[in-house]
Amino acid sequence: MGYTIEQYLLDKSNIQDTVTQLMHAFDSRSVSDLVDKVYTPEIFLDYDPLMGGRPRTTTSNEWAEKVKDIHSPYEFTQHIVL
Template identity: 35%
Template sequence: MKYSLQQISDRLEIEDLLVEYSDAVDTLELDRLDNVFTPDAFIDYSPLGGAMGTYTEVKQFLKNALPAFKNTQHMISNFRIQLDGDRASGKVMCFNPMELDMGDGSRNNIFFVGLWYIDEYIRSADGWKISSRREEKSYDYNTPEFIQFSSF
């Protein structure tokens, strides 16, 4: 596929946006997400047991849920981005290992999930932003049975 310079720039900016999301979540610097999502973004993490709602609601869910984990990593790849002027859509693969303190003082549980982010992007005055995100579950492994993300 042949891209114009503008399309190359747009794709790189969207890929940077996705990396910014991953880093903000993994470092618990969740206020950085204000630069990732539009204020009216709709987010659906429910396929993996998480929250669904407005950006503000889901950001609060993340602030409540993520501190329970000692470590998380969002490793993203396979960026499938389709540009349409000031809008774009995307499908991004994510491998997400997480470390959970089991509370018994002797060990931590490491589990992981594989998922796709199905996104809609919009070009704003501040650059590209995610206006809609939903997760599509591929698999999970070694997830403790008591994990109910929606309870956070």
């Protein structure tokens, strides 16, 4: 059985929902939403091309707190998904 159009559309919708939830959680600085609704319990990060460093694995809670800290200098943020 191949990849059906129904499965493709369902996957696409789920991905769009997840990305929207991610951006909303960033902008509302909601660590609990990132941990409970977006991230898996364990996250593999590889930001080497952008920020240098080595790929690593971390917990969703640790990374959500880090993202919150990254956004803390800004009074407001607005991520837009097109």
